[in-house]
Amino acid sequence: MAKVFERPKALADVVTHYCPGCTHGIIHRLVAEAIDDLGILDRTIGVAPVGCAVLAYNYFECDMQEAAHGRAPAVCTGIKRVRPEAIVFSYQGDGDLASIGAGEIVHAAARGENITVIFVNNGIYGMTGGQMAPTTLVGHKTTTSPYGRDPKLQGYPVRIAEMLATLDGPAYIERVAVYTPQLVMKAKQAIKRAFANQVEGKGFSLIEVLSTCPTNWGMAPVDALKRVANEMVPYYPLGVYKDIDAKGEDK
Amino acid sequence: MTHEMILAGFGGQGVMLMGQMLAYAGMIEGKHVSWLPSYGPEMRGGTANCAVVVSDQPVGSPLITRPSIVVAMNLPSLDKFEGSIKPGGLLIYNNSLIASKPERDDITILPVPANEIANELGSDRIANMVVLGALLGTTPMVETQSILAALRHALPPHRHNLLPLNEQAIKRGQELAKQ
Amino acid sequence: MGEKILMKGNEAIGEAAIKAGCRHFFGYPITPQNELPEYMARRLPEVGGAMVQAESEIAAINMVYGAAGAGVRVMTSSSSPGISLKQEGISYIAGAELPCVIVNMVRGGPGLGGIQPAQGDYWQATRGGGHGDYRVLVLAPAGIQEMVDVVQDAFDLADKYRNPVMILGDGMMGQMMEPVMFRDEAVTKLPEKDWATTGTRHHPGRRNVINSLYLQPDRLEEHNDHLQRKYAEIEANEVRYEEVDVEGAELVVAAYGTTARIVRSAMEAAKQAGLRVGLIRPITLWPFPVEPFERAAEHAKAFLSVEMSAGQMVEDVRLAVNGKKSVHFYGRTGGMVPTPEAVLAKFKEILGGEA
Numbered sequence: 001m002a003k004v005f006e007r008p009k010a011l012a013d014v015v016t017h018y019c020p021g022c023t024h025g026i027i028h029r030l031v032a033e034a035i036d037d038l039g040i041l042d043r044t045i046g047v048a049p050v051g052c053a054v055l056a057y058n059y060f061e062c063d064m065q066e067a068a069h070g071r072a073p074a075v076c077t078g079i080k081r082v083r084p085e086a087i088v089f090s091y092q093g094d095g096d097l098a099s100i101g102a103g104e105i106v107h108a109a110a111r112g113e114n115i116t117v118i119f120v121n122n123g124i125y126g127m128t129g130g131q132m133a134p135t136t137l138v139g140h141k142t143t144t145s146p147y148g149r150d151p152k153l154q155g156y157p158v159r160i161a162e163m164l165a166t167l168d169g170p171a172y173i174e175r176v177a178v179y180t181p182q183l184v185m186k187a188k189q190a191i192k193r194a195f196a197n198q199v200e201g202k203g204f205s206l207i208e209v210l211s212t213c214p215t216n217w218g219m220a221p222v223d224a225l226k227r228v229a230n231e232m233v234p235y236y237p238l239g240v241y242k243d244i245d246a247k248g249e250d251k
Numbered sequence: 252m253t254h255e256m257i258l259a260g261f262g263g264q265g266v267m268l269m270g271q272m273l274a275y276a277g278m279i280e281g282k283h284v285s286w287l288p289s290y291g292p293e294m295r296g297g298t299a300n301c302a303v304v305v306s307d308q309p310v311g312s313p314l315i316t317r318p319s320i321v322v323a324m325n326l327p328s329l330d331k332f333e334g335s336i337k338p339g340g341l342l343i344y345n346n347s348l349i350a351s352k353p354e355r356d357d358i359t360i361l362p363v364p365a366n367e368i369a370n371e372l373g374s375d376r377i378a379n380m381v382v383l384g385a386l387l388g389t390t391p392m393v394e395t396q397s398i399l400a401a402l403r404h405a406l407p408p409h410r411h412n413l414l415p416l417n418e419q420a421i422k423r424g425q426e427l428a429k430q
Numbered sequence: 431m432g433e434k435i436l437m438k439g440n441e442a443i444g445e446a447a448i449k450a451g452c453r454h455f456f457g458y459p460i461t462p463q464n465e466l467p468e469y470m471a472r473r474l475p476e477v478g479g480a481m482v483q484a485e486s487e488i489a490a491i492n493m494v495y496g497a498a499g500a501g502v503r504v505m506t507s508s509s510s511p512g513i514s515l516k517q518e519g520i521s522y523i524a525g526a527e528l529p530c531v532i533v534n535m536v537r538g539g540p541g542l543g544g545i546q547p548a549q550g551d552y553w554q555a556t557r558g559g560g561h562g563d564y565r566v567l568v569l570a571p572a573g574i575q576e577m578v579d580v581v582q583d584a585f586d587l588a589d590k591y592r593n594p595v596m597i598l599g600d601g602m603m604g605q606m607m608e609p610v611m612f613r614d615e616a617v618t619k620l621p622e623k624d625w626a627t628t629g630t631r632h633h634p635g636r637r638n639v640i641n642s643l644y645l646q647p648d649r650l651e652e653h654n655d656h657l658q659r660k661y662a663e664i665e666a667n668e669v670r671y672e673e674v675d676v677e678g679a680e681l682v683v684a685a686y687g688t689t690a691r692i693v694r695s696a697m698e699a700a701k702q703a704g705l706r707v708g709l710i711r712p713i714t715l716w717p718f719p720v721e722p723f724e725r726a727a728e729h730a731k732a733f734l735s736v737e738m739s740a741g742q743m744v745e746d747v748r749l750a751v752n753g754k755k756s757v758h759f760y761g762r763t764g765g766m767v768p769t770p771e772a773v774l775a776k777f778k779e780i781l782g783g784e785a
Contacts, residue, residue, distance in 0.1 A: 041630070042629055042630045042634075043629040043630075043631055045500070045627045047496070054643065055643075057639045061630075062629070062630060062637065063627035063628065063629055063630060063637060063638045063639070064627065064637070064638075064639045064640070064641075065495070065496060065499045065627055065639070065640040065641070066639070066640065066641040066642065066643055067492065067495070067496075068492060068495075068518055068519060068522050071489065071492035071495075071519070074484065074488075074490075074492035074493045074495075074496065075492050075493070075495055075496035075499075076496060077482065077484075077489075077493050077496065078454075078456065078492065078496025078497035078498075078499075079496040079497065079499065079500045079627070080496075081480055081482060081493070081497065082454050082496075082497045082500050082504070083500045083628060083629070085629075086500070086629050103485050103486055103488075104485070104488075106485075107484070107485035107489065271436065271607065274436055274607060275436050278434060278436055278609045284436070284608065284609060285606055285607065285608050286607040286608075287602060287605065287606040287607075288605055288606075290461070290462055290545070290605050309694075310608070310691075311691055311692070311694040311695030311770070312691050312692040312694070312695040312769075312770055313602065313606050313608075313691060314602065316769045316770075316771070317771070
């Protein structure tokens with residue numbers, strides 16, 4: 001019998017700690033598939049963040065480093081500069097990348113570090129129990145914005161893909177989502193390209209993946225997926241924001 | 252013998268280089284040496300100074316608070332360091348730029364018209380070498396040849412054509428000191 | 431040994447690091463250590479390496495984390511306020527047991543403080559500095575030649591113990607020039623690092639993970655016990671110090687780095703005044719040289735710690751002397767450097783002579 005579906009080699013055969021219905025699992029799988037497709041597992045070094053993906057170093061079958069909160073792009077820079085032949089990626093959430101690590105991501109992008117960044121945006125601090133993130137939408141309730149995010153008090157959500165696309169350093173920036181099978185396929189292509197760019201030496205690639213947090217949003221998984229479509233996508237439009245290969249077609 | 256010197260002047264008068272050449276020459280001759288610059292905002296166009304020790308003994312403190320020799324290339328330097336010189340010590344000051352006279356009567360004082368002599372030789376920029384010559388003429392702590400070797404090391408090869416001019420400046424300073 | 435050359439402390443550190451096989455440097459500008467990153471930016475490309483100017487000290491130390499985890503010899507440098515920022519990363523590096531060399535050219539504090547020489551970071555350096563139970567080896571050279579020697583040793587110690595090593599200098603050590611000679615043979619063979627994340631193709635069948643996270647308390651305690659055993663081994667094997675005229679001394683002075691140089695000048699004057707003063711100069715500040723103080727406490731009348739701080743190392747001296755004799759302190763702060771004259775006056779005051 002022909003095998004039509006199996007665990008990617010790059011994905012460890014372990015039970016993850018992610019909550020039921022959370023799309024981290026899908027995104028992990030897409031990263032692993034991209035690594036498998038490109039045949040780069042034995043030279044890939046991943047960097048895990050602080051946040052929900054803090055234990056990601058247990059989930060990929062490559063060498064891994066666990067970074068301090070927000071510092072993954074700096075850790076990646078250190079690794080890539082001394083091991084240019086290695087394929088180096090970070091996997092970071094919104095609190096890690098867009099808040100405490102805002103400086104690190106901006107400057108890794110500005111330097112055009114030849115690394116791949118997977119940025120998982122679910123608009124909340126999941127691991128610490130549902131606090132407001134820099135990407136929490138206006139009006140959304142969290143444990144630290146219990147009356148809903150009020151721009152007068154808490155300012156506005158940060159659009160990372162758009163912001164980094166203003167820099168000359170990055171080679172490729174795209175925002176994707178994973179709330180339908182079609183979008184998962186599209187996300188896979190984007191993530192694979194972000195790794196392929198690095199293999200080809202094209203420079204900094206970042207894929208922002210809109211994700212869910214059923215637990216801290218207080219929603220059933222399917223409703224959480226609908227919320228991404230109905231509330232997040234209008235504020236965080238999907239698409240390519242920077243692509244040095246698509247001359248003149250940047251958004 | 253231990254010579255503890257402070258060389259001071261405007262940034263750009265070459266006091267740092269003068270100090271480094273003394274230290275380098277001392278090192279070539281197997282003496283113990285140290286060179287310590289002032290640093291920070293005062294370096295940006297203000298008064299700069301360096302402390303240099305040339306000695307037969309290992310150098311203790313590289314920071315000099317009671318120098319045996321002070322070279323003052325401008326008035327603020329003279330004002331700042333005249334009082335710190337050990338009794339019996341030496342003060343060399345650039346009277347091309349300093350109109351007032353030092354007040355101490357318990358030290359040797361040597362005025363050197365450094366800029367005038369440097370201009371006579373054709374370049375204002377070698378005033379520091381005239382003063383260095385005067386210092387060596389008064390206190391021969393290292394050989395002129397060692398200073399020239401140090402200069403050869405410090406100047407990039409395309410500037411080596413300036414070596415004879417520097418040597419002349421040092422000689423003029425030495426002659427002045429012997430008068 | 432090679433040819434004698436006159437070099438600034440900051441630049442001599444850079445060359446010594448390169449001679450020790452360091453090809454990667456991550457830094458951020460701050461006075462008074464700028465000559466070191468500048469030297470590395472100029473010199474590393476000549477030897478096939480690179481200096482990266484990071485966006486902050488925090489980023490720089492985390493780049494060091496990544497590079498050290500990837501198995502190379504790596505260095506960063508800063509001065510006091512910048513070292514405070516690096517403490518987060520230093521704690522992670524100690525927890526993940528990564529070898530690296532960190533240079534602190536100490537300036538006056540607290541806060542933005544000043545830019546002149548100081549020794550007010552002694553506690554921070556010798557007590558770990560960041561969060562958690564950990565130690566950093568701290569080497570405090572008192573001259574440019576010794577600076578070169580300890581930098582070359584620092585990389586070996588870091589690799590040997592998989593631990594960060596700090597070079598604690600100060601503005602004066604960084605800025606001054608003295609003659610130096612480098613060891614002839616540059617390091618060519620670096621120690622095997624089979625734990626490094628180099629990609630599984632370099633260690634098939636085993637996945638390497640660099641990490642300091644242990645969510646199970648018993649596992650974390652196990653890890654901490656392992657660290658403590660390592661620190662005990664370092665304390666047993668790596669203590670370095672210099673003794674000058676300690677035998678027969680009535681007053682034994684403790685001083686390190688720049689201050690030790692000033693104390694040496696004061697001791698020359700003291701000898702002429704007929705005072706019997708000795709010096710114990712710690713070269714490793716952690717591990718602290720306890721034993722020479724225990725020995726000296728048998729015969730000396732009193733001890734004196736001279737520092738460019740409000741009194742930090744003096745606490746280690748008191749612990750080492752353990753109440754057997756009185757321990758005095760003389761210090762200046764804020765970038766003020768003690769003068770030999772003032773130190774001599776303190777000797778006389780303690781020994782009962784006239785100041």
